[in-house]
Amino acid sequence: xxxxxxxxAKETHTSVSTVSRVLAGGIIANRISKETRERVQIVAxxxxxxxxxxxxxxxxxxxNTIALLVSDIANPFYSQIASLVEQRLHxxxxxxxxxxxxxxxxxxxxYLQLLNQKAIxxxxxxxxxxxxxxxxxxxxxxLPLVILDRPIPGxxxxxxxxxxxxxxxxxxxxxxxxxxxxxxxTGPLHVMTHQRRAQAFSECFEIVGQHEGPARQExxxxxVAKLMPLAPDAIICTNNALAHGLIDALVQIDSPPxxxxxxxxPMMNVISIxxxxxxxxxxxxxxxxxxxxxxxxxxxxxxxxxIIIPGHTASNRAFEAWQFAKGTQASN
Amino acid sequence: xxxxxxxxAKETHTSVSTVSRVLAGGIIANRISKETRERVQIVAxxxxxxxxxxxxxxxxxxxNTIALLVSDIANPFYSQIASLVEQRLHxxxxxxxxxxxxxxxxxxxxYLQLLNQKAIxxxxxxxxxxxxxxxxxxxxxxLPLVILDRPIPGxxxxxxxxxxxxxxxxxxxxxxxxxxxxxxxTGPLHVMTHQRRAQAFSECFEIVGQHEGPARQExxxxxVAKLMPLAPDAIICTNNALAHGLIDALVQIDSPPxxxxxxxxPMMNVISIxxxxxxxxxxxxxxxxxxxxxxxxxxxxxxxxxIIIPGHTASNRAFEAWQFAKGTQASN
DNA sequence: TTGTACGCGTTATCAA
DNA sequence: TTGATAACGCGTACAA
Numbered sequence: 001x002x003x004x005x006x007x008x009a010k011e012t013h014t015s016v017s018t019v020s021r022v023l024a025g026g027i028i029a030n031r032i033s034k035e036t037r038e039r040v041q042i043v044a045x046x047x048x049x050x051x052x053x054x055x056x057x058x059x060x061x062x063x064n065t066i067a068l069l070v071s072d073i074a075n076p077f078y079s080q081i082a083s084l085v086e087q088r089l090h091x092x093x094x095x096x097x098x099x100x101x102x103x104x105x106x107x108x109x110x111y112l113q114l115l116n117q118k119a120i121x122x123x124x125x126x127x128x129x130x131x132x133x134x135x136x137x138x139x140x141x142x143l144p145l146v147i148l149d150r151p152i153p154g155x156x157x158x159x160x161x162x163x164x165x166x167x168x169x170x171x172x173x174x175x176x177x178x179x180x181x182x183x184x185x186t187g188p189l190h191v192m193t194h195q196r197r198a199q200a201f202s203e204c205f206e207i208v209g210q211h212e213g214p215a216r217q218e219x220x221x222x223x224v225a226k227l228m229p230l231a232p233d234a235i236i237c238t239n240n241a242l243a244h245g246l247i248d249a250l251v252q253i254d255s256p257p258x259x260x261x262x263x264x265x266p267m268m269n270v271i272s273i274x275x276x277x278x279x280x281x282x283x284x285x286x287x288x289x290x291x292x293x294x295x296x297x298x299x300x301x302x303x304x305x306x307i308i309i310p311g312h313t314a315s316n317r318a319f320e321a322w323q324f325a326k327g328t329q330a331s332n
Numbered sequence: 333x334x335x336x337x338x339x340x341a342k343e344t345h346t347s348v349s350t351v352s353r354v355l356a357g358g359i360i361a362n363r364i365s366k367e368t369r370e371r372v373q374i375v376a377x378x379x380x381x382x383x384x385x386x387x388x389x390x391x392x393x394x395x396n397t398i399a400l401l402v403s404d405i406a407n408p409f410y411s412q413i414a415s416l417v418e419q420r421l422h423x424x425x426x427x428x429x430x431x432x433x434x435x436x437x438x439x440x441x442x443y444l445q446l447l448n449q450k451a452i453x454x455x456x457x458x459x460x461x462x463x464x465x466x467x468x469x470x471x472x473x474x475l476p477l478v479i480l481d482r483p484i485p486g487x488x489x490x491x492x493x494x495x496x497x498x499x500x501x502x503x504x505x506x507x508x509x510x511x512x513x514x515x516x517x518t519g520p521l522h523v524m525t526h527q528r529r530a531q532a533f534s535e536c537f538e539i540v541g542q543h544e545g546p547a548r549q550e551x552x553x554x555x556v557a558k559l560m561p562l563a564p565d566a567i568i569c570t571n572n573a574l575a576h577g578l579i580d581a582l583v584q585i586d587s588p589p590x591x592x593x594x595x596x597x598p599m600m601n602v603i604s605i606x607x608x609x610x611x612x613x614x615x616x617x618x619x620x621x622x623x624x625x626x627x628x629x630x631x632x633x634x635x636x637x638x639i640i641i642p643g644h645t646a647s648n649r650a651f652e653a654w655q656f657a658k659g660t661q662a663s664n
Numbered sequence: 665t666t667g668t669a670c671g672c673g674t675t676a677t678c679a680a
Numbered sequence: 681t682t683g684a685t686a687a688c689g690c691g692t693a694c695a696a
Binding site: 336337338348349352353356383384385386387388389390391392 | 672673674675676
């Protein structure tokens with residue numbers, strides 16, 4: 001059994017409260033005589049005392065733990081954010097419990113309820129629900145909450161990318177390069193980000209074909225058979241996993257279309273297919289999360305405004321080559 | 333304030349012990365008269381009672397929480413495992429706390445100590461330490477522990493890939509293709525996996541050049557300037573992040589060498605550089621973890637044997653094309 | 665400056 | 681079949 005306050009109290013011939021106060025440190029510890037303070041400290045160090053955080057949590061209702069509830073931690077977009085958020089929170093003495101909803105509303109609710117029961121101090125949430133009231137129904141009203149990536153009307157503590165701006169930027173780049181006939185691969189359209197992105201695409205282009213499915217690589221692969229016969233100039237994907245599958249399957253095709261995609265495509269410069277990405281600044285998103293969260297945890301009631309991070313585009317060498325080829329072709 | 337056992341006891345004119353027994357369910361609940369049992373159940377449901385898991389943990393010393401302590405959660409290799417492990421554990425009623433050591437021994441120890449204090453039930457660990465005793469010094473001896481990816485002598489509950497076999501396989505493939513002059517990019521050699529892989533490589537090839545650094549993309553990028561002047565037939569990397577950076581930078585080079593790499597390279601089929609991977613079965617690793625962990629959590633003292641998962645190689649189209657070109661060249 | 669005593673919500677022991 | 685009561689380890693109001 002690990003040592004407790006009682007053990008130290010006995011050893012130092014003091015009471016648990018004295019020991020507790022000494023180990024609390026700071027202003028409260030200074031109210032204890034220097035002599036006993038040192039005596040307690042020494043014994044505590046000697047026997048290697050570590051406070052039982054469960055007991056402390058039960059008493060104080062603070063667990064120094066934050067939950068991160070995302071839709072898919074295997075997605076590099078979220079795992080990068082998880083990594084960054086974890087690092088920053090750790091610096092501030094918080095632990096991180098990882099929750100995967102997998103786009104399932106049931107599991108989302110399961111996890112939200114667990115948060116109460118575990119006295120979790122705060123939540124960074126990539127919501128499935130788009131309904132504020134339904135969400136608040138399952139969590140304590142005062143719970144420090146940061147919505148990530150998928151804004152919910154009526155919740156201000158939000159960090160997300162500017163979907164519309166990014167999508168427009170992406171379309172602009174494509175349009176300027178002469179792209180007209182566009183097909184689209186989307187994740188589930190009941191998910192906000194996919195819906196927004198798809199909509200923005202539709203406003204810019206006449207969509208000649210569309211494929212919807214779970215935001216996984218498989219869906220992207222399926223899309224090839226369905227969309228390529230339409231001979232589109234470009235195929236646009238609403239996230240990286242879809243693009244991953246799509247690109248992977250396109251190797252079979254002779255002259256592949258241009259790929260437009262949300263999120264980064266790793267090593268795209270060495271990929272032979274023309275790609276344009278709408279890049280989201282993962283670092284800014286993660287920093288935004290903790291920037292929103294920490295004040296809430298400190299109990300500052302300050303009304304926070306949504307942090308909306310603009311995206312930018314990036315294209316690969318194959319895209320530039322393709323553009324150049326187009327240009328020379330046109331001038332012929 | 334959420335409702336407690338006391339609330340239900342008052343409402344049903346029973347005692348907390350009775351309520352506790354009813355809600356415990358199973359064999360223990362059957363010892364309560366069917367009448368009061370139902371009365372309690374109904375009230376509990378009506379007021380939406382949820383047990384306070386912190387109090388329960390303080391009393392029972394079980395938190396139904398597992399810690400996953402990895403070196404870099406942003407690495408797809410680990411985030412995939414994290415995702416799979418989380419899903420399986422969730423099915424069994426466990427939560428997952430995510431810990432990132434970032435290859436820092438200090439943080440590793442910090443986290444290990446935290447585990448005691450939080451009454452964590454079990455640990456899946458990608459260790460920095462290679463010393464069993466040093467490790468066991470910081471965690472309770474009876475803690476269910478599964479070592480992942482980096483075996484430690486003397487610890488049997490281990491899940492890892494067969495580094496040596498995989499490395500040999502990789503080298504074989506390269507050697508058969510005519511590769512002789514090999515350069516190497518490695519992660520920190522004090523990390524077991526990198527060391528093992530590097531050593532296996534050295535046994536198969538005469539290494540003409542070597543670059544060591546943190547297992548990040550940057551290191552791979554740096555390596556290009558240093559190793560390319562040696563004109564190697566192939567450059568081998570000890571993990572995916574290194575290869576990522578390396579490949580990314582190699583686009584600048586005219587006729588790039590073959591890349592040999594541990595871990596999968598996403599979309600390698602559409603990459604124009606010849607690549608051979610030693611692929612590790614992430615799914616098997618994750619399943620292995622829970623398969624080792626669950627019995628330990630149930631208190632079964634059964635001595636478990638290490639699970640060593642064989643790797644296999646995969647190469648991309650560019651590699652096959654390169655092989656073919658070599659062949660025709662030779663026959664000329 | 666220090667100690668006593670209570671409560672956080674639950675499970676477990678003992679008695680009835 | 682039930683209930684009163686004691687822990688679990690900590691923080692804190694109140695007293696001294």
